[in-house]
């Protein structure tokens with residue numbers, strides 16, 4: 001387990017409500033921020049709050065912004081073993097996926113394959129392309145036990161499949177898809193692969209070279225940093241993408257009848273950027289690297305197993321998604337049911353835990369409406385506790401105590 005001392009780096013954890021500290025179990029949505037990240041952002045606003053970007057180094061402050069943001073791109077690239085030219089700043093994972101959806105060459109009748117456990121961010125863009133460009137979006141169904149069905153995936157591949165776009169680690173249950181195999185098989189068929197890495201890059205070591213993945217999207221706000229997204233693309237793949245949002249800073253020259261686009265990544269970064277967030281992202285990856293991604297992953301796995309085992313002892317707990325704790329990391333999703341019927345609505349569980357225990361977690365469909373709809377559960381979804389490096393066994397105990405009390409109250 002990681003030392004509890006690192007909690008002192010997170011100012012939000014020192015707050016009290018009703019004399020009790022917060023129990024933050026919602027990191028899959030937004031992580032807490034350590035003071036090192038907050039300081040880096042404040043330094044930008046206090047000391048050199050100017051424009052950065054290419055061609056803006058005429059003055060002192062602008063040069064400092066340029067230097068700091070270039071360093072940030074290098075740091076974030078290094079974190080996933082990419083080169084800086086392969087890193088495009090976006091608003092979030094959603095925008096990064098939309099960039100690929102809008103700019104990757106897809107024509108009428110081309111197939112995009114996804115899994116059946118995609119976040120809306122990796123589902124709705126393809127549904128829209130079906131309508132606007134006549135592409136075909138096909139969904140690989142999970143096995144009975146909710147794991148990825150590689151055999152079914154192979155059956156669904158054909159030369160028509162141009163892109164496989166799947167989640168790396170699911171925000172439903174922390175299950176990691178066998179992405180190494182998926183990428184290798186997809187490449188054998190000539191398809192490119194986009195990974196939604198919103199729940200993997202913050203929690204485990206991800207090496208884009210080793211994976212040989214073509215595109216990868218993630219959000220810095222889920223990994224101790226400020227609100228910001230990243231699209232990684234192999235250099236040769238980014239060059240093939242058409243421009244997305246265009247305007248200032250995307251071109252090297254323009255005339256009244258044409259514009260000359262910059263090479264990637266700049267051609268995809270339109271307008272003045274969120275320099276403070278870029279600078280904060282460097283501090284976030286430095287912090288994570290200092291703690292060590294392997295240790296973070298082990299810490300979360302140990303907590304997941306601990307929490308799952310204790311929750312499983314409560315008769316009314318039904319895990320959602322993959323039930324085997326060893327196959328899940330950092331996320332525990334469950335419902336309270338008795339004799340096949342919902343005992344307490346997930347939203348009520350979340351509200352009671354917040355009110356009585358300061359436990360913050362998420363209830364509902366977690367932007368996985370399609371998954372829940374297909375299983376007849378609908379909008380009530382599940383209660384989801386998501387863990388990170390600052391969580392402790394004591395916090396898991398408190399969650400279990402809270403759930404036990406709620407079940408008892410129902411008689």
Ligand SMILES: Cc1ncc(COP(=O)(O)O)c(C=O)c1O
Nearest residue numbers: 092093094119121171196198219
């Ligand atoms: C697996 C997954 N994909 C995509 C997203 C969307 O991320 P963002 O809202 O940062 O764009 C999330 C957010 O929870 C997620 O968990």
